[in-house]
Amino acid sequence: MTDLQQRATQLEHEVENASHTERMALQPQIDRVIATLKATGQIVPRRLERMNNDLRDEAIEDMFDNMPV
Secondary structure (H helix, E strand, O other), rough: OOOHHHHHHHHHHHHHHHHHHHHHHHHHHHHHHHHHEEEEEEEOOHHHHHHHHHHHHHHHHHHHHHOOO
């Protein structure tokens, strides 16, 4: 397992145990790890991509929740 793959696993565990605010702060890091894994030709675990997509969706929902009507 490469350092990058270990970092991806570590981020997954951090997100699982984090509050909503902490998860939102971790999302850009997950994005960077995924981009780097892809750029170096490594396999991106599907669960990591799914987690990242879920976090992005949460961030988008937060933007609309705070939008004045």
